[in-house]
Amino acid sequence: MTVRIGTRASKLALTQTQQTADRLAAVGGFDVELVHITTEGDVKTGSLSQMGGTGVFVAALREALLDQRCDVAVHSLKDLPTGAEAGLTIAATPTRVDVRDVLCARDGLTLAQLPAGAKVGTGSPRRAAQLRALRQDIEVIDIRGNVDTRLGRVPGLPGNSTDAVVPGKSNDLDAVVLAAAGLERMGRLDTASEFFESDAMLPAPGQGSLAIECRTADAAAGGSQEALAQALSALNDEDTRLAVTAERAVLARLEAGCAAPVGAFAHRKGSMLYLEAVVCSVDGLKTLREKKATDGLNEVGATLLGIEVAELLLAAGAAEITDLAAS
Numbered sequence: 192m193t194v195r196i197g198t199r200a201s202k203l204a205l206t207q208t209q210q211t212a213d214r215l216a217a218v219g220g221f222d223v224e225l226v227h228i229t230t231e232g233d234v235k236t237g238s239l240s241q242m243g244g245t246g247v248f249v250a251a252l253r254e255a256l257l258d259q260r261c262d263v264a265v266h267s268l269k270d271l272p273t274g275a276e277a278g279l280t281i282a283a284t285p286t287r288v289d290v291r292d293v294l295c296a297r298d299g300l301t302l303a304q305l306p307a308g309a310k311v312g313t314g315s316p317r318r319a320a321q322l323r324a325l326r327q328d329i330e331v332i333d334i335r336g337n338v339d340t341r342l343g344r345v346p347g348l349p350g351n352s353t354d355a356v357v358p359g360k361s362n363d364l365d366a367v368v369l370a371a372a373g374l375e376r377m378g379r380l381d382t383a384s385e386f387f388e389s390d391a392m393l394p395a396p397g398q399g400s401l402a403i404e405c406r407t408a409d410a411a412a413g414g415s416q417e418a419l420a421q422a423l424s425a426l427n428d429e430d431t432r433l434a435v436t437a438e439r440a441v442l443a444r445l446e447a448g449c450a451a452p453v454g455a456f457a458h459r460k461g462s463m464l465y466l467e468a469v470v471c472s473v474d475g476l477k478t479l480r481e482k483k484a485t486d487g488l489n490e491v492g493a494t495l496l497g498i499e500v501a502e503l504l505l506a507a508g509a510a511e512i513t514d515l516a517a518s
C-alpha cells in the first residue's frame with residue numbers, strides 16, 4: 192500500500208509534511224508518497240487579506256482529498272477554517288510544538304529595546320494589534336511572503352541569504368514577528384530575539400499544531416484503510432486535541448474571520464483544561480482578555496469552555512471594539 196500525502200509546495204509545508212509522512216510510514220509500515228498541490232495562495236501575490244485569507248491554502252488540498260488525488264493532507268491547524276468539511280475528518284492532531292510568537296529583530300534586540308519609530312513587519316492583524324498594545328510608538332508594517340522572505344526583511348539575521356536580495360524588500364525592517372513553530376520546523380529558530388509569553392501576546396488558535404486530514408471513510412476503524420486509520424490515530428495527541436478544540440471554539444462562537452484580531456491559548460494541566468483568549472482593536476488601544484478553566488476533559492467540555500470564554504468577550508464588548516467578521 193502507498194499512502195499519497197498532499198502538500199503545498201512552500202518550504203514550510205514541504206518540511207512539515209515530510210516530517211509527518213516519515214512518522215506515518217514508520218508507525219503504519221506502509222509506503223508514503225508526497226503529491227504537490229498548487230494553491231491559489233501560492234500563485235497570487237496580493238495581500239493575504241484580499242484573497243479571502245489563508246483558507247485559500249486549505250481549499251485546494253481539501254479538493255485534492257475529495258477528488259482522490261491524495262489520501263492525507265497535512266495542514267497548519269491555525270490556517271484551517273473552523274467549519275467542518277463534508278466527507279473529511281481531522282484524524283490526528285500530533286503533539287503541539289512551541290505555541291509562542293517570536294520577535295526576530297536586528298542586533299538581537301527585544302521589543303522594549305527597539306527605538307521609537309522602529310519598523311516591525313507582520314501580515315497578521317492579531318500580531319499587529321498586540322504589538323501596538325505593547326508599543327504604541329513603533330510602526331507596524333504589513334508584509335507577506337514565506338518565512339525566509341519575511342526574515343530577509345531584517346538585516347543581519349543568522350541564515351539570511353546574501354544573494355538574490357530584492358531591492359526594497361530586503362533589509363528594510365527592524366524586526367518581524369513570526370510563529371516559533373514555523374521557525375523551528377525550518378531550522379531558523381536562531382533568528383528569534385524574543386519569545387512572547389502569553390501575557391504579552393496570545394497566539395492564533397491552533398498555532399504550533401498540525402492537523403492531519405483524510406476522507407472520513409478512511410479514518411474509520413475496521414474500514415478498508417485500517418492500517419492508515421491506525422497510524423493516524425497513533426499520531427494523535429489527545430491533550431493537543433483538547434486545547435485546540437477549545438481555542439477554535441472561541442473563534443467559531445465569535446464568528447471571527449481570519450483577519451480578526453483574536454488570540455487564544457489553551458493547555459491541559461493535571462485534571463483541568465485552561466483557556467485564555469484576547470480580542471483587540473486594530474490600533475491596539477483596546478484589549479479584552481478573558482480566561483476560564485474546566486474539568487470536562489473531552490471534546491464537549493473543551494468546546495463549551497471555548498464558547499464560555501467567547502461569550503465573556505462578547506459581553507465585555509468584543510464586537511464593538513473590532514470587526515470580528517473581518518476576513
Ligand SMILES: NCc1[nH]cc(CCC(=O)O)c1CC(=O)O
Binds near residue numbers: 370372373399
Ligand atoms: N500563517 C502562515 C503560517 N501558518 C503556519 C505557520 C507556522 C506556525 C504554525 O504551524 O502554527 C505560519 C507562519 C507563521 O505564522 O509564522
